[in-house]
Amino acid sequence: xxxxxxxxxxxxxxxxxxxxxxxxxxxxxxxxxxxxxxxxxxxxxxxxxxxxxxxxxxxxxxxxxxxxxxxxxxxxxxxxxxxxxxxxxxxxxxxxxxxxxxxxxxxxxxxxxxxxxxxxxxxxxxxxxxxxxxxxxxxxxxxxxxxxxxxxxxxxxxxxxxxxxxxxxxxxxxxxxxxxxxxxxxxxxxxxxxxxxxxxxxxxxxxxxxxxxxxxxxxxxxxxxxxxxxxxxxxxxxxxxxxxxxxxxxxxxxxxxxxxxxxxxxxxxxxxxxxxxxxxxxxxxxxxxxxxxxxxxxxxxxxxxxxxxxxxxxxxxxxxxxxxxxxxxxxxxxxxxxxxxxxxxxxxxxxxxxxxxxxxxxxxxxxxxxxxxxxxxxxxxxxxxxxxxxxxxxxxxxxxxxxxxxxxxxxxxxxxxxxxxxxxxx
Amino acid sequence: xxxxxxxxxxxxxxxxxxxxxxxxxxxxxxxxxxxxxxxxxxxxxxxxxxxxxxxxxxxxxxxxxxxxxxxxxxxxxxxx
Numbered sequence: 260x261x262x263x264x265x266x267x268x269x270x271x272x273x274x275x276x277x278x279x280x281x282x283x284x285x286x287x288x289x290x291x292x293x294x295x296x297x298x299x300x301x302x303x304x305x306x307x308x309x310x311x312x313x314x315x316x317x318x319x320x321x322x323x324x325x326x327x328x329x330x331x332x333x334x335x336x337x338x339x340x341x342x343x344x345x346x347x348x349x350x351x352x353x354x355x356x357x358x359x360x361x362x363x364x365x366x367x368x369x370x371x372x373x374x375x376x377x378x379x380x381x382x383x384x385x386x387x388x389x390x391x392x393x394x395x396x397x398x399x400x401x402x403x404x405x406x407x408x409x410x411x412x413x414x415x416x417x418x419x420x421x422x423x424x425x426x427x428x429x430x431x432x433x434x435x436x437x438x439x440x441x442x443x444x445x446x447x448x449x450x451x452x453x454x455x456x457x458x459x460x461x462x463x464x465x466x467x468x469x470x471x472x473x474x475x476x477x478x479x480x481x482x483x484x485x486x487x488x489x490x491x492x493x494x495x496x497x498x499x500x501x502x503x504x505x506x507x508x509x510x511x512x513x514x515x516x517x518x519x520x521x522x523x524x525x526x527x528x529x530x531x532x533x534x535x536x537x538x539x540x541x542x543x544x545x546x547x548x549x550x551x552x553x554x555x556x557x558x559x560x561x562x563x564x565x566x567x568x569x570x571x572x573x574x575x576x577x578x579x580x581x582x583x584x585x586x587x588x589x590x591x592x593x594x595x596x597x598x599x600x601x602x603x604x605x606x607x608x609x610x611x612x613x614x615x616x617x618x619x620x621x622x623x624x625x626x627x628x629x630x631x632x633x634x635x636x637x638x639x640x641x642x643x644x645x646x647x648x649x650x651x652x653x654x655x656x657x658x659x660x661x662x663x664x665x666x667x668x669x670x671x672x673x674x675x676x677x678x679x680x681x682x683x684x685x
Numbered sequence: 686x687x688x689x690x691x692x693x694x695x696x697x698x699x700x701x702x703x704x705x706x707x708x709x710x711x712x713x714x715x716x717x718x719x720x721x722x723x724x725x726x727x728x729x730x731x732x733x734x735x736x737x738x739x740x741x742x743x744x745x746x747x748x749x750x751x752x753x754x755x756x757x758x759x760x761x762x763x764x765x
Contacts (some may be wrong), residue, residue, distance in 0.1 A: 415725070572726040576739045609724055617731055655732045657701030 265314055265420055269348040274323050282319045285313070287424045289321055290469045292462060294430035298606075302374045303431065304367075304402050304409045308391060308459050310416025313351075317414060318378060321426060328370050329378040330354050330363060330397075339546045356383060366441035371405035377529045381455070394459075399451035403432050403444075407557070409434070409455060413462035414594035425470065427462035442555035470585040473540060482561035483540055490537035498636045499534050507639045513539065516584040516620040520611050520668060522676065523593035524602050524629040531627050532591045535639045544576070545589035563588075569596060577614065584618035594668070602629055604672045612664045615647045616656050622647070625666055640675040688756050688763075691736065697754055699732045700725075711753040723740070729755075 291297060299305065299322055307314060315329055336343045336353050346353075367377045379401070380602040397477045402409050407575040411429035417463055418424050437454050438447060473480070493499075501509040512652075513536065521532055542563040550556040560566075565583070567576040584590055592614070594607035615622045621644040627644045628638040645667050651660035686694075693706045704719055715721050730741050731739075733755070739762040744747060749755055 274740050568743075570723070571743070572723045572730065572746050573743060574727060574746065575729075575743050577727060578740070610727065613724070613727060613731065653698070654693060654735065655698040656728075657699055658703055658728065659701045661728070 266348060266350040270319070270326055270350065272528055273349065274319055277316070278320065278323065278667060281316050284420060285320060285418050285424045287321055287426050288470075290427040290466050292427060292429045292465050296430075297428065298322070299327070299376055299410055300408055300431060302371050302405075302407045303376050304371065304398065304405070304407050305376060305378040305412060306398050306409055306459060307378070307412040307414060309379055309382040309385060310414055311418060313418050314380065314414055314416070315378075317418070317424060317426065319349075319413075326350060327378040328352050328367070328676065330367065330380070332356055332383065335594045336675045354379070357639075364397060364404075366400045368405045371401070371407040371544065374394050377401065377407075377460060381452070385648065394450050394452050394456040396452045399448045399455060400454075403438075403448060403451065406434060408432065408585070411455065411458045412461060413459050413466065415463070415466065425466045425557075427465045427469075429458055429462050429465075430611050432458060465468055469640055470478065480540060483563050486533065486562040487537050487540070490534040491532050493530075494537060497531075497534055498634075499531060499637050499639060500636055500679075501535055501641055504640055504642055504675055506681075507680065509639075511641075512586075513589065513623065516587045516590055516618060518584065518611060518615055518620060518622045519589055519591045519592050519625055520622050520672070521591065521625045521627055522602060522604055522609075522672060523598050524627070525598065526601055527591065528627055529591060531637060531639065532625070535625075536589060539589045541589040541591055542580070546597075564588075572616065577610070577617070580614055581618045584614065584620045590614070600629075604669060607665060607669055609661050609665045612647065612661050612668070615645075615664070616651065616661070622664075622668055623647060623662075624675055625672040626672060627678045638679055640679045642671040642675040645671060688737075688759050691758060692752070692759070694731070695732045695736050696729070699728050707741070709752060711751070711756065713752045714750055715752065715755070716717070733759065739763055 279554055289297070298472065307318070318327060318329075327350065331346055331351040332353050333353060335346055346470065351365050352363050356471045370377055379398045381398040382392040384392050385393050386392065394463055408431035410431050413429070415425045434451065435453055437516065439450065442450070456661045475476055489579060503509050508623045519536065519541075521528060530542070533541060540563070542565055543562040545559055545568045550564070556566070565576055565579055567573050580590055590609045594611040595604070596608045611622060623644050624642040626640045626642070630637050645664065647656075647664055650667070653660070693709060694696065696709065697706045709719060713719055715726070719727060726752060734740060737759050739759060741758075745758050749758065
């Protein structure tokens with residue numbers, strides 16, 4: 260057994276002295292799969308794809324408070340005594356790939372059983388012409404015999420001074436969830452290997468998905484963010500109250516892409532919605548007639564308006580809106596299509612349902628109370644979200660499915676309206 | 686299965702028995718014979734995009750009046 264204290268000290272020294280240059284060179288952007296944690300559990304098996312020799316440095320950088328013993332190939336140890344000393348001092352476990360020497364497996368299991376962490380690149384070789392090698396079975400063997408959870412990690416290997424690496428940490432895999440007593444151990448190991456490989460490469464999709472979401476800071480969003488800042492100030496001044504249909508304060512935070520479907524009784528409704536949900540970046544569909552004035556169109560576009568031609572089949576506006584929803588923005592829609600001063604919600608346009616189905620996002624019905632005087636409190640009732648997936652899971656939703664969802668939306672809007680009328684003391 | 690047959694399959698899935706696909710021919714007019722309104726046109730376009738892996742733009746809709754126009758646009762876009 261290697262000297263634990265020495266390894267920790269040496270790794271600590273390496274991390275302190277190397278963190279800045281490593282960060283400048285890699286600038287890793289870390290994404291977390293839903294349910295994953297940023298830090299490693301107490302004892303675990305870190306399993307990653309292998310893109311470059313620098314992968315090891317990357318994991319030193321993104322897990323600075325963990326000592327991970329990485330399995331390292333014999334060729335690295337053969338590069339000279341000093342290099343071999345370095346690898347040993349960083350807690351490396353030597354793997355003799357050409358000989359049938361499996362001492363590294365026993366060593367890894369021992370570390371895991373003593374509450375340590377082991378890191379493996381099961382592809383065991385760097386990709387050739389960008390094509391990775393299939394995962395070897397040793398990682399699954401170690402996982403099965405140690406019962407330590409597996410933390411899958413994916414790196415895109417985009418290291419360089421003017422590049423930025425993306426890393427995704429997956430949620431832990433518990434081996435016991437994948438054991439099947441009907442098959443022999445060899446088959447189990449092969450099955451577990453394919454599960455791990457699939458999970459690691461699935462994280463690549465997570466990076467693609469999460470990086471497509473709108474960034475926290477972006478130059479393009481400045482006008483929208485300024486408008487939100489103004490809205491946050493206006494919230495108490497305009498006396499807007501967010502309530503549930505039961506009449507209690509609406510405290511839920513809406514996360515991810517969602518469609519806000521509101522009634523439309525006045526031209527100030529878009530501002531009311533903007534103020535009520537000021538904490539989120541929001542786009543809204545605006546009729547072509549409002550966007551005729553060029554200056555107004557420029558201003559509205561800046562704060563997130565998407566022009567839609569209500570008379571024609573405006574597929575570009577629909578596609579644009581679907582993309583915004585997929586990127587995680589809110590989208591405000593007035594599905595009645597135009598201002599209805601009598602506040603009758605009998606029919607709505609089903610385009611809103613089309614948007615929800617296409618983007619797989621929920622519709623949140625809200626009812627804005629028309630007010631008689633400017634000094635009245637304006638109540639906004641936020642209804643239950645309507646999830647189109649609950650109504651239809653087919654590849655092509657039929658007109659019947661769309662009608663069912665539209666009817667559910669009308670019902671929920673009406674429920675919000677009657678709740679708004681019933682609230683006492685407004 | 687040719688483009689027209691695939692298109693009819695999309696129609697029967699989307700319009701769920703509301704439109705009898707047996708009466709649809711290449712010369713059928715979308716608005717008059719098949720009776721599709723503008724929102725129906727959007728449903729159809731989205732399902733076609735999904736099925737054929739193509740993207741429509743607003744100009745395409747200006748040139749669509751019959752089923753054969755839709756077939757031509759699909760084949761044109763799918764070939765690129």
